[in-house]
Amino acid sequence: MDIRVQADPFAPGAVLDGFTAALSGAGAVVSFTGLVRDIDGALDHMEIEHYPGMTEAALRKIASDAMERWPLIDVLILHRHGKLAPQDPIMMVATASPHRNAAFEAADFLMDYLKSRAPFWKNERVGGVDRWVDATAEDEAALSRWGDDAANGGD
Amino acid sequence: MDIRVQADPFAPGAVLDGFTAALSGAGAVVSFTGLVRDIDGALDHMEIEHYPGMTEAALRKIASDAMERWPLIDVLILHRHGKLAPQDPIMMVATASPHRNAAFEAADFLMDYLKSRAPFWKNERVGGVDRWVDATAEDEAALSRWGDDAANGGD
């Protein structure tokens, strides 16, 4: 299990190759990379706040839950904080398994929990004005797909 | 759309970074890498046969179907043929979308069709004996998840 919370930029390819090289017995590796989206071309930058200490613990919990639930060989979660430019990679998860479906489902699970259960908050500066990104009802609802208690964590 | 059929090895990370660098407006990139599995430590090598000409056309069709079905910014399919060693990357797909779910679902779709509708045949040499890998009923059944005519292609 590899959990990283960092202000520094990262190259998804280097992370993927490092993750893959360390595997033994894997047949399937799935990666998800989140990029800073700039749909209207108006985003100056994004700033991500987090809760040091709790962040690492929350990510470790999410990764452990995935390892318990699927036959995974390894899991990686990397998430940046601080200032990011449009198109910068924000975060990445990777899963490895002997089986394709397990790798896909676990990556999807990691993303659902990471969105709503890890203490990150995105702030976007658009046209010189800062605004906090709102959580969506869909993100919260997505957790019910996995139908367990963790979906009810928090209020 | 980037379709590659090649005998040469490839580094998944370099492919992922190249794919990601060319994107505009993407928020989500999903990659799947298939590795030569060697569960019993007995695999000498794998040899993949394919149908030159038809292979490229079939992969292009599968990628186009995904682009029509989901709001994707780009799709990549890379598949090796020839001789591969245990743990070698066999193939890779990547999808990019503004939306996470579209990127995940499309990558899953590409894999399902690639397994049963692209003209590749795997041969494993185990303990000096060659054997053709059998297609599984599960792989065929997986296509029905997507519920369309293409699932009935072939006899």
Next chain:
Amino acid sequence: MKIDVRYFAWVRERIGVGHESVETDAATPRALIEELRTREARYEAAFQDITALRVAVDQELVDMDDALGTAREVAFFPPMTGG
């Protein structure tokens, strides 16, 4: 008891500090919020809609009505937006 109270995102901005030490006998996060609201307008501004807030006690997500017990650190923040 003395609790280190932390604020994040717009909760932090409205209150004006990232964390502070609070002397309280509140039994739950909800009771702690009600106590803080009576202090100054900036707390009222941050805590006016309690359904828009999440809380962690000793760095674990909990419900607003869970017991604070011997908590050392309580954090209030809006729903998380990672990923």
Next chain:
Amino acid sequence: MKIDVRYFAWVRERIGVGHESVETDAATPRALIEELRTREARYEAAFQDITALRVAVDQELVDMDDALGTAREVAFFPPMTGG
């Protein structure tokens, strides 16, 4: 008509060649298989279980009973195992 017939994987191995030119009036892939089976034992060995085979006509997957029409290239092979 003259058709380029191609074989892959164990079909190719059993027949002993990767492709050959065949003069035939078969109307469907199934009819072409029945014709080839009568030729030599190696064809019989390759084609004994037609349900284990797939066919492509001019590089597109089709059903065994589809019309060959003016096909130039027909390929027989086992179910594919890519990915």
